[in-house]
Amino acid sequence: MKILELIQRTTEFFQRRGVDSPRLTIELMVAHVLKRKRLELYLDFERDVPEPALGTLREMVKRRAEGEPLQYVLGEASFCGLEIAVDKRVLIPRPETEMLVDYVLKNVTRAASSGFGVPALAGSGDPSAIQTQPAKAGTPNPASGPRIVDLGTGSGAIAIALAKNLPAARVMAVDASADALDVARANAAKHEVTVEFFHGDVFESLPADVKFDVIVSNPPYIPSGEIGSLAREIRDHEPVAALDGGADGLTVITRIARESKPRLEPGGRVVVELAAGQHEAAQRIFLDNGFRVEKMIADLNGHQRVLVAAIK
DSSP: OHHHHHHHHHHHHHHHHHHHHHHHHHHHHHHHHTTOOOGGGOOTTTOOOOOOHHHHHHHHHHHTTOOOOHHHTTEEEETTEEEEETTTTTTOOOOHHHHHHHHHHHHOOOSSSGGOSSSSSSOOSOGGOOOOOOOOTTTTOOOSSEEEEEETTTSSSSHHHHHHHHHSSSSEESSSSSHHHHHHHHHHHHTTTTOOEESTTTTTOTTTOOEEEEEOOOOOOGGGGGGSSSSSSHHHHOOOOGGGTTTTSSSHHHHHHHGGGGGGEEEEEEEEOOOOOOHHHHHHHHHEHHHHHHEEOTTTTTTTEEEEEEEE
């Protein structure tokens, strides 16, 4: 079967099954299996697809038609210009989370003692414009750099993007899921960055004597009662523990607000992603726990998605 025929037939099949962006989906699958750029397929439509590749594609098409997210089918998701390996053990990193990384990269200082005031990196405002820098795997970052912790790291996407762009930083990452940490460690090795991983809940497994210049998190924030109404790709395939934020969606966010203050260096910041519509409640939680809310960052739909808090 030729590439064009495969794309056309599968597009029609995906349309009947209600798959979003059917043509783009199969093009991405074909490009992935053939190890080609998607646009290169247009120059090679008459090429025959080898039988081993067809067998792989049939299985991928079946999985996507049954509702499995495309990122899991491909085994990777793009985040801040990096290809992050993902599977059912971890949440798929979203574009909104890139705003959190972008903010930290533009505002964190290289010297931990200087606080958060002097931008470490200049940026255009577009997370896709983040310029990655190499970091040698297995080499500890200088102790003089900023200390950053990612709470609930999942695939490691946030921690790895920060470590890649801030090679002088000491980056730690924690997750309650041992399975997720296996994925995160593999991603860190793939991208040749040094991230210290800890298995535990919020701060409990982190060294007690370490304070941080930046605490970041994309925590579970979906109210428990709303999990069942999520899109099937999310509801049936992504790990519930990474989604379920308790009765009001604010359980983990509240814990972060309560426990972060003694773990921050003077001038440090907490940078947390929120669900759409949670910003007022989240602001109150941080205010009640001795913080001032320094900034709210809106996504492209105008929802306040990232909260930046500092100690009063």
